Amino acid sequence: MTCIICLFMAFQKHLTDNSLVLGITEMLPERRGVIVGADLIKGPDHISDHGLRAVRRGRRSGRRRLLFWMFSFAAIFSICIAVFGFKMLFPGVEERQSFSSLTDVKDVSIKSDAQEQPKKKPHRGRFNPCEVDLGDSVDALVEPKAFWNFVKFSLHYVERENITSLENPATPRFGGHQTLEERERSFHAVNQTIHCGFVKGLEGFPSTGFDLVEEDKSYMSTCTVVVSSCIFGSSDFLRRPTSKLISQYSKKNVCFIMFVDKESLEKLSNEGSIPDERGFIGLWRIVVVSNLPYEDMRKTGKVPKFLSHRLFPSARYSIWLDSKMRLHTDPMLLIDYFLWRRKSEYAISNHYTRHCVWDEVQQNKHLNKYNHTAIDEQFLFYQSDGLHKFDPSNPNNPLPSYVPEGSFIVRAHTPMSNLFSCLWFNEVDRFTSRDQLSFGYTFLKLTRTNPDKRFVLHMFKDCERRAVTKLFHHRIP
Known part of the structure; x- marks a missing residue:
């Protein structure tokens, strides 16, 4: 459970940072000009092409990191469910199911002959010998x-x-x-x-x-x-x-x-x-x-x-x-x-x-x-x-x-x-x-x-x- 919380916080922080960068880039065109703005148009053509490629690489890299974090989160979430069980992550579900099952069987009579067989044999008690006064010969x-x-x-x-x-x-x-x-x-x-x-x-x-x-x-x-x-x-x-x-x-x-x-x-x-x-x-x-x-x-x-x-x-x-x-x-x-x-x-x-x-x-x-x-x-x-x-x-x-x-x-x-x-x-x-x-x-x-x-x-x-x-x-x- 702890591993999922930590991963979720890191993922949220990563999304926040990326969102902040993308938002600033879109909201401040004068800063974007450093790469693709008006000043860049005035420069040589090879500089403009280099800037465009850098932006594309940045966006592709951001998408890859996003997909990586999403896939990691999903994988670890699945592992935690397998190890700790679904009811540990969502305890309320078990409580509701247990209450429902109790109400369903309250009117069912139980016969002594129909007892469910134990899944494994009960542990046998230990019985020791006692002293027996046998003859010597x-x-x-x-x-x-x-x-x-x-x-x-x-x-x-x-x-x-x-x-x-x-x-x-x-x-x-x-x-x-x-x-x-x-x-x-x-x-x-x-x-x-x-x-x-x-x-x-x-x-x-x-x-x-x-x-x-x-x-x-x-x-x-x-x-x-x-x-x-x-x-x-x-x-x-x-x-x-x-x-x-x-x-x-x-x-x-x-x-x-x-x-x-x-x-x-x-x-x-x-x-x-x-x-x-x-x-x-x-x-x-x-x-x-x-x-x-x-x-x-x-x-x-x-x-x-x-x-x-x-x-x-x-x-x-x-x-x-x-x-x-x-x-x-x-x-x-x-x-x-x-x-x-x-x-x-x-x-x-x-x-x-x-x-x-x-x-x-x-x-x-x-x-x-x-x-x-x-x-x-x-x-x-x-x-x-x-x-x-x-x-x-x-x-x-x-x-x-x-x-x-x-x-x-x-x-x-x-x-x-x-x-x-x-x-x-x-x-x-x-x-x-x-x-x-x-x-x-x-x-x-x-x-x-x-x-x-x-x-x-x-x-x-x-x-x-x-x-x-x-x-x-x-x-x-």
């Missing part, structure tokens, strides 16, 4: 004798269903075709047979998915303690557990299983992560899954996340890690800290910022994590079945949060733990893959349906999760 660990005194009942699973009576009998599904009546009965902690994935169609129908080779299935059937993760759709890099922090006992007695599809294995191999002759990359045994059961890779990832008791039929304990995390704590110390000391059968951390499902729904829709209509259908169904908002001031809340950070789970394979895992998986299979939306509802309905049978779930602080694992970002597609 696995050598002194002893499983408590009374640990398995939890609710006892027998669970069996639907292996094959007769779907001839359904409208579309030619499409077997991995999760089966559970009716609402079957879903309602499945929440009772009693001896029963329930849907829990791996459902086959009638004889002659193709597999419903998550196919493994016999060698891997045989190895997995021997595991009693498992650490598992998965990479489907080349969504992540391979994060190896920190070997120097894993005890020799755990290296010999704990199964570290990484489930991948063929695409992900090829991507990892191209990056230098190639399984050895035994199928291992570091501590991870690579298990290749064929015929993925869902097109949604997130939903496919819920199979090993929730159904470890089905994939590892002999396992007593399992630890789940999302592929964006690296384990840098001995798994036996984690079982001792999160389960044995708390006398719990299932451990998961709460979310680092959100604790109410209402907030989680809004965040998922705001970031377009899933189809909004599908989220609304799921949420309305849960509300109609008794889901209420989380009240942080209520001391009788059964959990410190209704929203988990589900990337890290430690569980004992007890009947109630297995039932909860099946129920949670069935909600993901029926509705959206956003498992944080269904966690609180599944837990509350299970405990409400079985008031005399306790499910001992330990929901710990998220900072503890950060203390025992290293968190990374997902691979950029």
